[in-house]
Amino acid sequence: MTDPPPVLHRVEEVMGIPVGIDVRDDGVDPGAIGDAFAHLRWVDRTFSPYRPESEVSRLNAGTLSASRAHPVVQEVLARCHVLHGRTDGRFDVRATGAIDPSGFVKGWAVEGAAAILARAGARNLCIHAGGDVRVLGERKPGAPWRVGVQHPFVRDRVAAVLAARDLAVATSGAYERGCHVVDPRSGRPPDGVLSVTVVGPDLGMADAYATAAFAMGAAGPAWTATLDEYEALTILAGGRVLQTPGMARLRADALGREPARPAS
Amino acid sequence: MTRGPVMRRAVPVALAAAVVAGLLASVRARPPSRPLPAAGAGGGTIASTATATAVPEVRRVSSKRPRRKGPVRTGMSTESTPFSIISVRVTLTGGELTRVETVELSGTGARTEAINARAEPILREEALRAGSAKIDVVTGATYTSRSYMKSLQAAIDEARRRD
Numbered sequence: 001m002t003d004p005p006p007v008l009h010r011v012e013e014v015m016g017i018p019v020g021i022d023v024r025d026d027g028v029d030p031g032a033i034g035d036a037f038a039h040l041r042w043v044d045r046t047f048s049p050y051r052p053e054s055e056v057s058r059l060n061a062g063t064l065s066a067s068r069a070h071p072v073v074q075e076v077l078a079r080c081h082v083l084h085g086r087t088d089g090r091f092d093v094r095a096t097g098a099i100d101p102s103g104f105v106k107g108w109a110v111e112g113a114a115a116i117l118a119r120a121g122a123r124n125l126c127i128h129a130g131g132d133v134r135v136l137g138e139r140k141p142g143a144p145w146r147v148g149v150q151h152p153f154v155r156d157r158v159a160a161v162l163a164a165r166d167l168a169v170a171t172s173g174a175y176e177r178g179c180h181v182v183d184p185r186s187g188r189p190p191d192g193v194l195s196v197t198v199v200g201p202d203l204g205m206a207d208a209y210a211t212a213a214f215a216m217g218a219a220g221p222a223w224t225a226t227l228d229e230y231e232a233l234t235i236l237a238g239g240r241v242l243q244t245p246g247m248a249r250l251r252a253d254a255l256g257r258e259p260a261r262p263a264s
Numbered sequence: 265m266t267r268g269p270v271m272r273r274a275v276p277v278a279l280a281a282a283v284v285a286g287l288l289a290s291v292r293a294r295p296p297s298r299p300l301p302a303a304g305a306g307g308g309t310i311a312s313t314a315t316a317t318a319v320p321e322v323r324r325v326s327s328k329r330p331r332r333k334g335p336v337r338t339g340m341s342t343e344s345t346p347f348s349i350i351s352v353r354v355t356l357t358g359g360e361l362t363r364v365e366t367v368e369l370s371g372t373g374a375r376t377e378a379i380n381a382r383a384e385p386i387l388r389e390e391a392l393r394a395g396s397a398k399i400d401v402v403t404g405a406t407y408t409s410r411s412y413m414k415s416l417q418a419a420i421d422e423a424r425r426r427d
Binding site: 006009011013016017018020022126128130131132133135139145146147148149150151152153154155156157158159160161169170171172173174195197221222225235239240241242243244245248252253 | 386387388389390391392393394395396397398399400401402403404405406407408409412414415416417418419421424425
């Protein structure tokens with residue numbers, strides 16, 4: 001059974017990472033994909049700490065005061081402040097001394113891109129951005145998007161497959177993408193964490209929670225079990241996978257079934 | 265690697281606080297709106313449930329020290345993976361889950377690993393597997409444009425372009 005090809009599909013490099021947009025609905029203005037990428041580029045110009053002219057860089061340089069920053073910048077920093085509290089301080093835009101909200105901004109920017117496409121009539125789409133994923137609707141009627149969780153050691157294999165509808169999926173991990181094998185014993189505590197995948201309604205939040213849980217190390221999985229609306233899957237260095245019950249219900253592989261749907 | 269700087273600096277702080285945080289996380293009550301898993305509701309049901317799904321429930325019943333009264337029961341489930349056969353042994357003491365052990369019966373580095381049930385509330389455990397199921401998209405640690413070239417995601421995007 002082959003899937004219908006995407007109606008609109010494009011991969012571009014934005015924010016230093018490849019971003020892919022895949023829309024499955026007919027009748028969506030192709031210009032909407034261009035608008036979505038334009039939004040991501042605007043976010044990059046405004047928030048990148050690597051661009052001297054960005055608002056974030058000027059805030060750090062002291063040439064822009066917070067009260068004169070773009071309202072959207074103020075909103076993002078306020079949301080990061082809330083996340084700082086919710087993660088017991090683990091998610092910290094000032095962790096490096098300077099302001100760097102990148103850990104939230106990437107997912108938040110993708111949410112904005114998805115909203116632009118939804119306003120143009122897209123109901124079934126998938127966006128990936130450097131390992132983070134946002135899906136709306138389904139890949140085809142009755143079939144959820146299948147999101148593979150990257151295996152930490154084997155580049156062309158997945159450790160889990162999630163059946164996703166209207167879901168944000170973010171992963172924070174220690175492995176290098178180019179490597180075939182990463183030795184978990186090299187410089188890693190025995191109970192070290194290889195990756196944390198967090199799913200939920202918002203990609204910015206999922207991204208921040210994944211970063212925070214990863215930073216918590218062995219205490220991360222227990223912490224993820226306390227999150228409202230978000231579920232998590234943690235891969236530990238010893239080859240153990242710990243997941244919250246809600247995440248287990250999303251699994252399309254281990255449980256050997258996709259969530260039941262009436263036949264169409 | 266957009267979240268790299270945040271992550272790297274956060275780790276030492278997190279490790280320093282990990283012990284305290286672990287304790288806090290383990291005693292924090294789960295919101296009542298989230299339904300508890302059904303397994304573990306009755307003393308004898310864990311073993312059969314685990315056998316059916318091969319995914320053990322790790323349920324912390326109480327943040328207090330488990331009472332060591334009442335009958336001790338154990339349940340066992342076994343699962344074959346491409347690499348090994350994994351068994352999970354669950355111990356109930358007086359109806360409370362007091363111990364979960366993962367026992368690797370075969371494969372490389374056969375071992376026995378005990379998990380403190382009280383420290384890992386309501387989590388399910390399984391062994392890491394390398395699957396090759398058909399997927400639409402990949403989630404993983406942030407990759408750069410250079411590493412994307414060799415990634416699973418790039419292969420999926422390339423196949424889509426040929427559609």
